[in-house]
Amino acid sequence: MRIIPVASGKGGVGKSLVSANLGVAFAQAGQRVVVADLDLGASNLHLVLGHHAPARGLGHFLNDIKSGFAGVIAETDIPNLRFIPGDGEIPGMANLRASQRNSLVRHLLSLKNDTDILVLDLGAGTHQSILDFFLLSTRGLVVSAPAVTAILNAYVFLKNAVFRLMYSIFRRGTPAGLYLEQMRKDVSGKNRQYIPQMLKEIARIDPEASARFEQNMTHFHPRLIMNMIEDPADADVAMKIRRSCEAYLGIGIEHLGVMYRDSLQDTALASRLPIVLYKPHSVLAQGIYRIAEKILQTEDENFDLAATEIEASFQDAALEAEADFETRTEYVEELLHSGALSQGDLLETVKSQQLEMAKLKKENNFLKLKLSQAAAKGFKP
Ligand SMILES: Nc1ncnc2c1ncn2[C@@H]1O[C@H](COP(=O)(O)OP(=O)(O)O)[C@@H](O)[C@H]1O
Numbered sequence: 001m002r003i004i005p006v007a008s009g010k011g012g013v014g015k016s017l018v019s020a021n022l023g024v025a026f027a028q029a030g031q032r033v034v035v036a037d038l039d040l041g042a043s044n045l046h047l048v049l050g051h052h053a054p055a056r057g058l059g060h061f062l063n064d065i066k067s068g069f070a071g072v073i074a075e076t077d078i079p080n081l082r083f084i085p086g087d088g089e090i091p092g093m094a095n096l097r098a099s100q101r102n103s104l105v106r107h108l109l110s111l112k113n114d115t116d117i118l119v120l121d122l123g124a125g126t127h128q129s130i131l132d133f134f135l136l137s138t139r140g141l142v143v144s145a146p147a148v149t150a151i152l153n154a155y156v157f158l159k160n161a162v163f164r165l166m167y168s169i170f171r172r173g174t175p176a177g178l179y180l181e182q183m184r185k186d187v188s189g190k191n192r193q194y195i196p197q198m199l200k201e202i203a204r205i206d207p208e209a210s211a212r213f214e215q216n217m218t219h220f221h222p223r224l225i226m227n228m229i230e231d232p233a234d235a236d237v238a239m240k241i242r243r244s245c246e247a248y249l250g251i252g253i254e255h256l257g258v259m260y261r262d263s264l265q266d267t268a269l270a271s272r273l274p275i276v277l278y279k280p281h282s283v284l285a286q287g288i289y290r291i292a293e294k295i296l297q298t299e300d301e302n303f304d305l306a307a308t309e310i311e312a313s314f315q316d317a318a319l320e321a322e323a324d325f326e327t328r329t330e331y332v333e334e335l336l337h338s339g340a341l342s343q344g345d346l347l348e349t350v351k352s353q354q355l356e357m358a359k360l361k362k363e364n365n366f367l368k369l370k371l372s373q374a375a376a377k378g379f380k381p
């Protein structure tokens with residue numbers, strides 16, 4: 001059974017959309033799929049999937065484990081696709097006890113007998129439970145959007161994932177564990193080191209633990225999805241995440257592809273259908289199918305990803321962003337010519353995009369202000 005966790009750091013960037021639609025795409029490709037809503041406390045995956053409001057879901061199960069796990073697995077109208085709803089019985093991941101988390105992982109893993117792919121729709125944030133679910137795979141998905149805050153959150157999420165991995169491997173009491181603990185306690189930040197430097201130091205003081213970590217890291221290649229882009233230039237921000245990950249976290253991330261913002265998604269949601277069923281030929285649905293295809297093509301997750309493959313994944317994504325953009329503009333032209341879209345509609349769209357841009361500018365100014373305040377305090381970026 002392949003486990004595909006879908007994370008982001010920030011909420012509202014499209015985790016549930018990706019989880020639900022990938023689930024459908026995999027099922028259509030003949031895989032036996034289970035999609036689980038682990039965004040406990042804010043679960044809404046059933047809406048994206050077009051599933052009726054769940055009578056009982058994971059929250060119910062976690063509060064009363066004796067009620068049985070089988071009861072939360074629901075069939076859907078789509079052949080090969082089953083669904084585990086979240087429900088709002090518990091306030092969220094932050095309230096999940098370690099025993100509940102372990103029990104949940106055990107039960108999810110027990111699905112392996114009759115499941116090919118398990119998709120985990122994770123909550124926002126970087127709570128330990130979320131990181132642990134993400135680390136059930138070495139190739140978890142990270143969804144981001146071009147907005148600065150979304151990128152920051154994706155990066156912070158990955159950074160926390162690497163730290164979580166370090167804590168799980170560098171055990172307490174060992175030289176590496178003690179060093180990690182000492183770094184964590186350094187609140188002054190005077191001795192703060194970036195992860196690659198920390199790893200160098202650990203290799204010196206605890207070669208055995210270091211080798212074990214390296215072993216894990218060679219397989220650790222999270223996969224990025226850039227959602228809600230508006231034009232090909234937005235895809236460039238993926239490069240920024242990639243470079244930061246390489247320089248400061250010591251990890252190579254793969255680019256799985258881009259997905260354009262598509263207003264058809266709103267009508268799909270209102271029609272209670274995943275976009276790949278509602279409008280399979282839309283640019284957004286095609287983007288999802290393309291990503292599903294790439295995932296299905298990678299057989300085993302325990303293989304090394306060569307630097308050239310990482311580079312190729314970014315080049316492919318950039319080309320796909322260009323191609324999608326052209327398809328989108330063709331759509332607009334066709335719709336205009338056929339009269340389906342009036343110039344008034346077009347004006348409306350431009351207006352709403354300007355509003356969006358104004359919002360982003362505000363966000364940008366806020367971040368600039370923070371930077372200059374930090375600079376005034378002597379912080380050098
Ligand atoms: N590419 C897209 N185009 C248009 N709307 C989108 C797109 N991706 C996500 N959305 C919409 O954005 C909102 C947040 O998406 P969702 O999948 O619920 O995010 P998350 O699960 O990360 O919180 C939803 O209303 C969803 O329909």
Ligand SMILES: [Mg+2]
Nearest residue numbers: 015016039044
């Ligand atoms: Mg969600």
